[in-house]
Amino acid sequence: MKERDIAAKLKGHGLTTAKILYYRPDAPSLLQVFAWQECDVAPDFPALPGFLDDWRREIEAQLHSVRLAHDRLIRSTQWRPVSDILPLP
Template sequence: MALDADFRRQLEGYGLTTAEILYRLPDHPILLQSYLWQEYDVAPDFPNLRKFLDFWSHKLDGVLDTIRVAHQGLIRPAEFKAVDGMFRLH
């Protein structure tokens, strides 16, 4: 039985990261627009988010204004315990 890729990443220390990105388009600089980004990432360095923001600043026209980040590790050591075997009743 193969592990799901997202579950494997959680075991490696990744947690769910959500970033609210506020940006301005060149043709409407007065308006502030919002983009929501969500991915598994590692706190506190957030390499996936940094890679995405680097792509945004070099390839997209929207000028970044504000970025708010929330992160939650979904699996903690106290909640996960490796099992040596499986027992079936009945």
């Protein structure tokens, strides 16, 4: 992992997954699922509104709901200094 990747993760960047339910244009009584993944920043998720705006503008399918999951792999609370050294036998 590169240093800039670690720095980005410490600032809140992480894999964001959106489970999007939408009505099928050819069968409006049926729902379809679309999964979207992007590296985004929690809790504001600045990339997601742009994607949803593009969806509304470019795709005929009407959105039903969006469910989010975010994976922060590295957090600042996971880093702590170690002051003791334990010798191995």
